Amino acid sequence: MTRLRLIVVAVGALTLVACVGPEDRPSKVHDLRVLGVRTDPPELMAPACIFDVSAAQGPLVQQAFTIWSTPIRYTALIADPAGNGREISWELWTCADPGDRTCSNEGDPRFRLGGGVTVGGELVVEQLPLGLTGVDIDRLANGDPSGALLFEVLQRDPYKGFDSIRVPLNLHVKAGDEEIWAQKLVPYSCNYFPKAEGAPGPTMRPNVQPELPGVTIDGKPWREDEVVALTGPGPFVAEPLPYEDLEENFVRPSFQLEPVETKESWKVAWYADLGFFSPEESGGANLGGVEERVRSEWSPGSTATEKDVTFWFVVRDGRGGQSWLTRHAHWRP
Amino acid sequence: MARGPLSLSLLPWVFVLCAAPLPTWAYEGAVRHDEPADAGIHVPVLTRAPELLHFVDAVYPEEAKALQLDASVKMAITIGADGSVTDVQVLEPAGHGFDEAAVAAVKQFQFSPAEVDGVPAPVQIEYVYNFRFTLPPDAGTPETDGGVAVDAGVPTSTLTGQLIARGSRHRVQAALVRCGDDPDAAEALSDEDGRFTLVTSAGGCDVKVAANGFQLFQTHEELPPNGTLEVRYFLMPEVVGYQTVVRGQREKKEVVRRTLERQELQKVPGTFGDPVRVIQNFPGVARMPFGLGQLIVRGAAPDDTKTMFDGVEIPLLFHLGGGPSVVNAEFLDRVDFYPGGFGSRYGRAIGGIVDVATRKGASDTWHGSVKVDLLDTSVFLEAPVVDGVSAAVAARRSYVDALLPFVLPEDPEGGTLLVLPRYWDYQVRVDFGAKRGEDLVPGRPQNRFYVMAFGSDDTLQVVATGGGRNRDVSLDVETLFHRMKGDWTWRFGKMTSVFAPYAGYDKAGLAFGEADLDLDRYNLGAREDFELDLDEHLVMRAGFDLQFQHLVAHGEVPVVSGFQVRGWPGAEPKTEMEDFERTFNAFDGAGYLEADLKFGPFSITPGIRASQSRIHGQYRHMEEPRLFVRFQPTDRFALKASAGLYTQPPDAATLEPAPLGSPFLVHEKAFQTSLGFEQRFTDAIHLDVTGYYNRRYDLIVSPGPIEVHPDGSREEFQYANEGLGRAYGLEVLLRHDITERFFGWIAYTLNRSEARRAGSPRDYVLTSFDQTHILTAVGSYRLPWGFEVGARFRYVTGSPTTPLVHEYDQYSAETNRFRVARGEPNSVRQPPFHQLDLRIDKNWLFESWTLDTYVDVQNVYNAQNVEATYTDYRGRVEYEVPGIPILPVIGVKGTF
Known part of the structure; x- marks a missing residue:
């Protein structure tokens, strides 16, 4: 009953907050931002699970490490519309505690995976051996993966790696007096319900990156290489092309080790370097099981002047996968 | 009648009884013997007023006679249980020998015994003895028996009728009706x-009616010879709207018990007449933001303080989460508030106790009221049903749902937007007892019964569909409860027993999209409070308090991350829907034993409460020793102290296996201590200073531990008894009780409330409920012409908050949200809160009813108080959420 009453109070409080909202909005990209991070593959799933983590040299661990040592590709979408192509310094870190967004916990193992200077756009780090981070290469040659950061993450995880070991990748970008730490988690999972191919029952499969097939503006297709002319105050309706067939059914373990069947419900975050979107993000299913239509309206704002506008649409599948589309338009009042 | 050469006459003009506008004090000696002392729930009520059976003329003082002076002497008369006058105190002396003469006469009066709760009892009344100087008459007037003067040879006539209070229709008893100013004129007293009935000479009669609390009523009647004239006189109250009953002042066993009378409950500015919100103005209670009504008592969480309705716990205090309380103020008699250190008859709370007492329906005639304001309309009716049976009924229904569509803007999405909040509540009480005027039979037990039912229903329906909306939203929330209670009070000699069984049904429902969750709870319980008043040194109390709850939770909900599966940050997948049904049983049986030991100025009350529980299959046992000590060297000063253990059982649902609950949970506990003193300056003004230290432990906090089993399965428990808390401070209350025209108080609290989690390296930090200084001043004054003005001023230290320490953005690519970086928890405070509220009432008195209108203006000078803060989406800038701006609320109430 107390919780129900809180719902009513919360509705009132939100109403009050809505009355005094700040002008800055997530969809309004006007300074240095990290809009999304993807890793390819989005998930590394071992064929079977190891519940006794002390058996670090067992065959199952070795089998898992064969998968988990797969190098990944890291890509961050960095927007810096006011920077005019300025240099952005970056560093990529990983460490044992996902709660440590800056990899600065004293005494925790941490590893710098890369660094340098970039400009706004996509920052790519290829062939990142994240799963082998911290492993003694000489010992690994003898089949011993002990010392891997994965195990350090597992020890600090209150769930002890249940469902997946979530290894953090913390990107630090800095330009001028603007500074961002952006975290992406990489799930190292295992198949809790292994079975022969074709056998009945739920099957756990590694995640596939969600990719929007395209997007429309005011109902018209909007190609990547096209600069769409937009005129007037709007709003202009942005909508992805149908993608429902791409949303995966997937199986996850319950705490009682029972399979729970679930379906992805993608969410799209909408961004532009002029004006704003409403809603800022759409999609996903709520607690009542009702899915939201993925659609948003862009408005240039009352003080906007003629401009080339860049749009970004970042899609997330709710299990670690994400990707984005970039589009361009020329807007006139 | 006194006679002399100048034929001075004494006119006992105003006989004052009942409804005393002075404080309703009672004879100090009466307290021990006549108060049932049933530890807080029962308040003795005057059920039969004393009647003057034998009047004695005072001797007109020689000095006054020489100066031809008139005078009125106001006195407080203590009437013993046998009707004799045991003490007389002059309240308003007149000098010139009048005081001594009046006291000497009054001491010889004989009254019929007054009855408190149907039992003869000593009471104290106010009485005005009027001396009127008149010249000796030219001729003597024949006197008849009974003081009825009838002129020989003139036909007699009978004037009979009824005296009714103008505006309320209350029957005016013990009023003196006279025909003319002649000292030998016929006179009569009105009955209950x-x-x-006045028998006098036929012809013209200048009728004068004098009653305490009423203006002198005068009219002229022509009385028919040998006939009867029947009349109804409506007397004008001296202070409109004032009603109370004489009752015994309850002895305090607890260190702090603050009582609010109905008058105070309805007239404190800024509380909208809401009785629970009025309690927030007492010491020890923190201020809630946005005027919400939750009670944070001595730094304890709101759920740690229980609110009872005639001893039965109310599952829901406020309509719509923070709206009006479910308790209709008209139905109340008083509210007792224990901020801590309460007696052993109360339990299941580690904070405070609020005990709301209902009142018996009127026994003279039917009365009622209708109250209308912007939110709702309430109706209250009370009436005698048959002799010995009275009933009171109250009901309220909101119409916010009907008015909101006129206020809400058009759906910005172009679809359909409906927000339909609705609530209603009701209370019914029927009393059975001795018939009016029924004589008591010595040596036979006395019985009183009442049955009561009350309940409340809240629904909130939100529908947002169509238009440009990406997702249709439908939300249905309902909370409902019903309670039925019986109460049997039995008295025999020095024994008093109150047995109160009850039953109830609660419902909570939530439908959100495809999810549907319902909770049905069935309640059974009973209380027994027994008291044995052995002698002046020892009073024993014992009783039991049983409670059984059967909860059924059922519905269809999706698989929830964190409960059944480990979620991914920011994930909102489409999951399976699951049907479920869970049943929870919880029994808590408690017994208590308490004794009042009194030796001279010392009184010591040791007590123990022991409980045995079976909650969702788990057995728990608790013993809670408590001790109260009071040292009262004078009538006006007392020192007091208390120490005791208080516990609160876990909810049955929290004992679910992981991941929904934690079966190992035990009772939350608090060791409460206090020390203070009371000083009474006048009959109306008194000071209470109390220091306290409360240590809380085994508090239930979330999350609980996670256990990993060898097979790889996990148990993530929701809760653990790892919360620790401590609260200490000082409470000061300078209070002016309700008098004829004024009531008010100044309350100050110096408070510190801290908490930590056991096993955490972090030391105690301030809780969000900590408010160092809380100053509240409340006053209400009755002006002439039916006006009443009230004001409330509050100054409160700002609530603790955690500072924003943004150095750089922290972005989660999974959730697409930014982490807001903050400093030490609750290490800074919001700005202080200060606010002035005003209330102006104006009533118009009609013959049979009273119309009361009021304007209650919150935040008169529009202080921009900060009630909450929030940040921009990156956590860079903090914004303040202001409190309620100046807000006038108008209401109308009709009473008859």
């Missing part, structure tokens, strides 16, 4: 129904 306000009826009188």
